[in-house]
């Protein structure tokens with residue numbers, strides 16, 4: 001369960017899934033810049049919050065995610081990664097995030113096997129999530 005001090009930082013509306021129940025749908029908005037994301041993280045710290053939850057869309061599509069997690073850690077903030085889990089199947093990806101300071105990596109399961117793939121509209125999504133786990 002999330003703490004009331006958690007703050008959600010939506011890094012991107014982009015996603016590598018196309019879930020049937022997604023609330024984002026076809027929305028297309030430019031990603032927040034690295035420098036603006038850092039300004040918000042600093043603002044969270046100044047407001048006395050203790051956690052930032054990186055989310056999206058799919059926040060692991062961001063090339064600067066490791067950098068932003070490290071920045072949150074440098075501000076002494078706990079960093080959660082809220083993900084559909086597919087990119088954790090890439091070698092060392094989750095390890096890099098943990099080394100950068102991520103305190104929690106959450107993964108969404110939409111069902112088991114074909115049900116997950118059906119819901120995500122991606123034929124290999126479940127296998128990738130399991131590999132990442």
Ligand code: SF4
Nearest residue numbers: 015017019022057084
């Ligand atoms: S993983 Fe999340 S953001 Fe991506 S399509 Fe599914 S519900 Fe939407």
